Amino acid sequence: xxxxxxxxxxxxxxxxxxxxxxxxxxxxxxxxxxxxxxxxxxxxxxxxxxxxxxxxxxxxxxxxxxxxxxxxxxxxxxxxxxxxxxxxxxxxxxxxxxxxxxxxxxxxxxxxxxxxxxxxxxxxxxxxxxxxxxxxxxxxxxxxxxxxxxxxxxxxxxxxxxxxxxxxxxxxxxxxxxxxxxxxxxxxxxxxxxxxxxxxxxxxxxxxxxxxxxxxxxxxxxxxxxxxxxxxxxxxxxxxxxxxxxxxxxxxxxxx
Amino acid sequence: xxxxxxxxxxxxxxxxxxxxxxxxxxxxxxxxxxxxxxxxxxxxxxxxxxxxxxxxxxxxxxxxxxxxxxxxxxxxxxxxxxxxxxxxxxxxxxxxxxxxxxxxxxxxxxxxxx
Numbered sequence: 607x608x609x610x611x612x613x614x615x616x617x618x619x620x621x622x623x624x625x626x627x628x629x630x631x632x633x634x635x636x637x638x639x640x641x642x643x644x645x646x647x648x649x650x651x652x653x654x655x656x657x658x659x660x661x662x663x664x665x666x667x668x669x670x671x672x673x674x675x676x677x678x679x680x681x682x683x684x685x686x687x688x689x690x691x692x693x694x695x696x697x698x699x700x701x702x703x704x705x706x707x708x709x710x711x712x713x714x715x716x717x718x719x720x721x722x723x724x725x726x727x728x729x730x731x732x733x734x735x736x737x738x739x740x741x742x743x744x745x746x747x748x749x750x751x752x753x754x755x756x757x758x759x760x761x762x763x764x765x766x767x768x769x770x771x772x773x774x775x776x777x778x779x780x781x782x783x784x785x786x787x788x789x790x791x792x793x794x795x796x797x798x799x800x801x802x803x804x805x806x807x808x809x810x811x812x813x814x815x816x817x818x819x820x821x822x823x824x825x826x827x828x829x830x831x832x833x834x835x836x837x838x839x840x841x842x843x844x845x846x847x848x849x850x851x852x853x854x855x856x857x858x859x860x861x862x
Numbered sequence: 863x864x865x866x867x868x869x870x871x872x873x874x875x876x877x878x879x880x881x882x883x884x885x886x887x888x889x890x891x892x893x894x895x896x897x898x899x900x901x902x903x904x905x906x907x908x909x910x911x912x913x914x915x916x917x918x919x920x921x922x923x924x925x926x927x928x929x930x931x932x933x934x935x936x937x938x939x940x941x942x943x944x945x946x947x948x949x950x951x952x953x954x955x956x957x958x959x960x961x962x963x964x965x966x967x968x969x970x971x972x973x974x975x976x
Contacts, residue, residue, distance in 0.1 A: 680913060743914075743939065744915065772895060772896075772898075773894070773895060774896050774897075774913075775896030775899065775900050775920070775921050776896075776920070778920075
């Protein structure tokens with residue numbers, strides 16, 4: 607088994623709400639410096655910086671998984687993570703099709719949406735608005751991305767906005783998620799009592815949901831013991847099967 | 863006012879078969895945030911929402927709501943209709959916005975008394 611410190615929800619400067627310092631190169635460099643060796647790059651409804659992140663990952667020796675945070679028609683955020691760029695590219699086609707007819711971005715109001723390469727060079731600006739719901743239902747997002755091989759979790763269910771739990775009141779069994787993400791496990795007992803009846807048997811994850819470097823480094827991570835950094839292994843770890851381990855609520859610099 | 867009367871006056875499309883149209887409406891609530899509805903709506907109320915997910919049925923049944931009006935021409939999931947019939951809940955569809963529907967209900971005298 608190998609040990610990983612994993613953060614499965616990180617935004618690059620392609621997300622309008624993320625800071626410009628969140629280039630794939632910078633994220634991966636800071637990950638290495640802080641002992642984070644498993645990352646998923648998950649921009650809002652977009653994947654334009656994923657290839658650069660994969661290249662940066664190879665450069666610094668960090669495993670980067672291609673991902674995307676999708677907003678379903680119920681206005682909840684669902685994070686999808688894949689093993690390969692090819693799978694994500696197929697998923698992007700489906701999401702883009704379901705987001706046709708959305709207005710262009712207003713960069714002054716929402717922030718710019720920048721695509722860069724693995725060396726911090728500017729490539730282009732995404733003009734279409736990346737925030738906003740697509741026409742796929744929560745179940746469609748989950749089923750369709752899983753069919754392409756995704757690991758799927760509901761993002762920040764403990765927050766007031768864009769939470770699947772908040773939007774739907776409870777998470778039914780037909781939503782075949784791998785996990786639910788909570789923002790912080792510091793108040794774990796309270797959250798356990800409050801959320802457990804509403805989410806069934808789903809395991810928890812804690813990710814930074816970093817939109818700037820400080821939040822990315824200081825935000826919660828997960829400790830994993832798995833054979834290799836893949837969707838299947840992470841799924842086994844979340845289920846606690848075959849001696850794989852998944853411990854949410856891990857902070858770099860505090861626990862080591 | 864009864865569910866059936868409101869449906870007729872607002873020209874709502876009934877998408878379910880088994881719910882009662884005879885229930886007396888005891889007020890109303892408008893929200894798309896189901897967690898909020900769970901905490902705020904009261905038994906006998908009519909609920910106005912754009913959410914077409916089948917959890918709507920679970921929340922409405924749990925609270926004993928009189929009926930649900932799904933607005934804005936929202937596509938209603940097939941599951942939602944099946945589950946509503948299983949729970950004998952009446953669900954309506956309309957192309958009107960939640961704003962319009964709520965205003966019309968209010969004008970019909972459906973207001974929330976303490």
